[in-house]
Amino acid sequence: MAARLNALPRTRSGSLLLGAVGIALALLLWQLAPALGLVDSDNLPGASAVLSELASLAGTDAFWSAVGSTLAGAGLGLAIAVVAGVALGVLMGSSTIAWHALRPTVEFLRPVPGVALIPVAILVFGPSMQSDVFLVAFGCVWVMLIQTLYGVRDVDEVALQTARSYGLTHAQRIRWVQLPSSLPYIATGLRISSSIALIVAVTAELVAGNAGLGKSISLAQSVGQTEEMYALIVAAGILGIAVHVVFGGLERRFLHWHQSQRAGGDR
Amino acid sequence: MLEVVGLSKSYGTGASATHAVQCLEFAVEELEFVGIVGPSGAGKTTLLKCMAGLLAPTSGQTLLRGKPVTGPPPELAVVFQDYSRSLFAWMTVRRNVLLPLTNKPEIRDPARVADEALAAVGLKGFEEHYPWQLSGGMQQRVAIARALAYQPKVLLMDEPFASVDAQTRAELEDLVLRVREQFGVTIVLVTHDIDEAVYMSDRVVILSRPPSTVQEILPIDLPRPRDQVDTKALPEFASLRARIYEAIMQPAAAAGV
């Protein structure tokens, strides 16, 4: 029996089965905790109540427009961060002067928590999507910059010398050698930033009141719609998984031909 | 000293099982140097792991001084091929050698034993270095020093020189032959290099293609001490080498007769 149980995770269907068991156990625990009085059901309703609330929310326009706002804010901010981060990364990675001139500023700004700028965003943009976009872009640009920088600097010397020996200009070398070989790094940056983008967007909505899932959650809380609040959080979690799956898949596609470069990144 | 008795190991069960080694039978005498060679995929490493007690055989057993080996015995040390993974990267060279000694209370002055072992492999002065600061050959010297300091009766070596360059390889071969006498240890060497097996061993065990059996046990009566130039120039060396080569390359023909 124990041996058969231990053999399960080795096959794909076996680990799916065990995963399903895990989800079922977690849902059961969630259902039982308020039912047995471990927590107040006004504060934490059971799984069935929350999931049926989620199902009925999924039939409303308000829910989908909140999801849409969050995705649009995160997506636009991410797009800006990618363009700016890759451009700056290529500049700093291929020019020694730019690298030294900008390094101290970047090193200082990089660890600045993006959410510190929420009050600034409220002041400048008010509760609007622009403030989402601004905060997401600031939160994501540094990861994109650093990853691009790693990528550009990690270009194979031989490839670069080959390009030089064939008389490619500086711009051509960037376009045809440095940028393609840093694509896997950029894909990793994109995977990390996409998670950051969603977090920052939801946070900004929660605090600044921009339309989106975050605002809906805080609204549900303030009017005491506890079930709706938890249903929206579950939706946000599902959204988080979706983002992870999409950008993780994208990253794996690029890593495919670049496997030797990195074994097992962090997560 | 060390006996392999009817040892078989298969992976998996039923029809899909692969039989790595089958009914192996041979003995290693005290202070002997035995080389194990065989075609690639011949379960050499499986055999060594069973002998070390790292892998449970499917049937049969290994006896160390008459006692069955069920786990790694304290009188036994192993040097693995991949030094970068067998050395603990977070410890200095000296700490790497010292760590196993904490479990050997009979070694009363571990610090001195460790330093002597390091000196014997030519690493005096590198005690406080970290493995990554050393070349591949030097890292494998650390692994050898660690094994020697452990004061085993039997030393098992699994392709120990396969990951170093040819020059370093010759140096390490001679190093092992030298310290073997100094430390009085029985050695079993698994290798895919026939020259190496002949050059170093007293006897060579030749395994067949999988499922591997002992195809032949060949005594190597070349004079000792051996020398990279003189020994390898002997006509006997060439003929022993040729014999093993033929045994490995044409087992089907030999078996078919």
Next chain:
Amino acid sequence: MTRSRLRWFSVEVGATAIIIALLWAYTSSNESYAVAPLGDVLEAFRATWLFEHVGSDVVPSLVRMTLGYAAAIAIGVAGGFLLGSSAVVNAVASPVVGFLRSIPAAALLPPAIVLFGIGGGTKVAVIAFVCCWPIMLNTSDGVRELDSTMLATARVYGIRGLQRFRLVVLPAVSPRIFAGMRTSLSIAILLLVTSEMIASTNGIGYFVFQAQQQFSVDDMWAGVLLLGLLGFTLNLAFGAVERRVLHWNARDDRSK
């Protein structure tokens, strides 16, 4: 210092000075209500944070974060070893852990307020709850990736039990633990600031948010500057600790 290094150092200092001067000039001449002259911001920073509000706002913030982060490390590492050492437990738990990790951190603040109120304990609990997942996932990956040759070496030399854990397994997994801790540190800062903005009566986040609500733009920017410095310093401190603990792992840094 060689001549070329001296030259590049002066480029760094010079360019940064120019950037600050441009910022100074821009903020001094800009009429927008959201922009405050850099000089005024620095003056507000001195007046507020050196050191009048340190005891009332900075210390509570740092205490909350430290407690939450420390709890997250303890839970994450312990859970990671549990998950990593059994393939069955890992397969059962990983979809649930993956889901909990995917919830955008701040979304858990409202339920935490519902469940625990707006006291300091709530912030500690939320930081601990959210930050433990990246550490747990990384630790469990590290445990499952433990090298078989390394473990065989430990076995051959009779290294087992607590000694094996302390001297072999834990150091081998530690680079992964630190990778998780680095991710969690930025989430901890984010949660701290956010929680203080929406549910607090003190703390740096609270102070910045209040300044904005009252349109005292100098104070707001001074608070943002402080949060920036805080993020910068914590990151620096983390890097120093990581370099010290993982000094033997230096080869990985060099290859980057």
